[in-house]
Amino acid sequence: MPEAVAERADDTIRDTLDWSGPLSDAHSPVPELNLLEELQRRVPAFSLGLDYLGSFGDTSGIDTWSKDPEFLDRFRSFAVVNASGSRYALWRVDDRSDLATLPVVVFGDEGGIGLVARNLRELFQQLGRDRALYVGDYAAWFDDETDDDNGDSDDDGGDRDRDGDGDCKGHGDRDGQGDTDSGIRDNAEYLAWLKEHFGLTAAPDPNALVAAAEEEFAERFANWFGRFVDDEDFVDDFMDEMAGNG
Numbered sequence: 705m706p707e708a709v710a711e712r713a714d715d716t717i718r719d720t721l722d723w724s725g726p727l728s729d730a731h732s733p734v735p736e737l738n739l740l741e742e743l744q745r746r747v748p749a750f751s752l753g754l755d756y757l758g759s760f761g762d763t764s765g766i767d768t769w770s771k772d773p774e775f776l777d778r779f780r781s782f783a784v785v786n787a788s789g790s791r792y793a794l795w796r797v798d799d800r801s802d803l804a805t806l807p808v809v810v811f812g813d814e815g816g817i818g819l820v821a822r823n824l825r826e827l828f829q830q831l832g833r834d835r836a837l838y839v840g841d842y843a844a845w846f847d848d849e850t851d852d853d854n855g856d857s858d859d860d861g862g863d864r865d866r867d868g869d870g871d872c873k874g875h876g877d878r879d880g881q882g883d884t885d886s887g888i889r890d891n892a893e894y895l896a897w898l899k900e901h902f903g904l905t906a907a908p909d910p911n912a913l914v915a916a917a918e919e920e921f922a923e924r925f926a927n928w929f930g931r932f933v934d935d936e937d938f939v940d941d942f943m944d945e946m947a948g949n950g
Contacts, residue, residue, distance in 0.1 A: 732760035734794075736804045736824050736902075737782055743897050750894035751831040753846065753910075755784045758791065765791045765811040770932035778928075781811070785837050789813040792820065792827070797921065807921050810837065810844045818844030819917040819925060825902055826913045832898055832906030834891045842926075842942040843918070846910040922946045 731741040741757050743750070761780045769775070780803075781793040790813045794806040808821040816839040821827040835846040898904050907913050926942040935941075 731757065732780075732782060734760075734782070734803045734824070736828075739897075739901055740828070743894065747890045747893045749889045750891055751834050751889065752836045753785065753831045753834070754792070755786050757782060758784045762791075765789060765813070766793060768815065769811075769817070769929075772932050775932040779809075785810060785839075786813070790837070790839055794824075795921075795925065797924070807917055807925075809925075810839055812839030812844075814839070816841050816844075817929070818842065819914065819921055820844050821913055822917045822920055825904060826907070826917075828898055828902065829904055829907040830910035830913055832891070832895055832904075833910045834889065834906075835910060840945070842945040845914055848911070918946055 731738050737757065737760070744757055748756070758781060760782050763776050763779070763781070766779050766781060767776060778796040779793045780796070781791045783792045784790070785792060791811045793809050793811060794803060795809050797807055800806070804824040806823065807819060808824065808827045810816075810818050810820050812818070818839050820837070821830060830846060833846065835849070837844060837846055895906060898906070923943065926939045926946075930939040930942070
């Protein structure tokens with residue numbers, strides 16, 4: 705990894721990176737992700753909300769929705785959420801040069817899709833809360849429980865009633881193998897990294913940032929996404945779920 709990229713995420717570096725060009729020996733063309741990749745080399749497990757940084761731009765799980773090149777070109781996956789295969793991706797909502805400011809979406813391992821954060825730094829703050837991410841049909845949310853000192857969670861990883869109406873759409877087995885032992889995660893090291901590089905702390909409520917992403921991008925995302933899927937009700941269903949979660 706180039707030393708300058710490893711040391712800081714600044715505008716000069718970001719502007720010199722080509723979105724579609726070769727990545728040389730950097731993990732990705734996004735300096736913030738390269739810093740996170742450097743951290744994960746030292747601390748493999750630091751949050752229930754992220755398993756590992758995957759191959760940047762991998763379309764696995766995205767191409768199940770559409771194989772249209774225009775569709776696939778607007779997403780860049782960068783991390784695997786859990787062992788069952790849910791993936792975070794940047795949505796190229798426009799052609800801005802600062803890729804870290806693109807909204808973050810998740811493609812669920814059982815076919816769901818959801819907006820997660822308005823940008824990478826907000827996702828980093830969500831990860832600082834050390835909670836599992838769940839993906840419903842058209843929405844995502846973080847667990848409202850955290851592990852106790854023994855590594856046990858009150859949550860069994862099952863479906864979650866997100867809006868309190870009894871309709872549990874989420875597919876929530878966080879890793880397919882039961883709860884992760886908090887003893888092997890180093891969230892404190894991650895929080896120190898977050899503070900050092902970005903001056904940020906963990907989000908008090910990670911789902912408040914999910915809601916902010918939905919408020920800003922849901923309608924635009926649904927209308928764009930709906931052009932590529934073979935479901936005439938997609939936009940209405942997506943927006944209905946947003947309205948129910950508001």
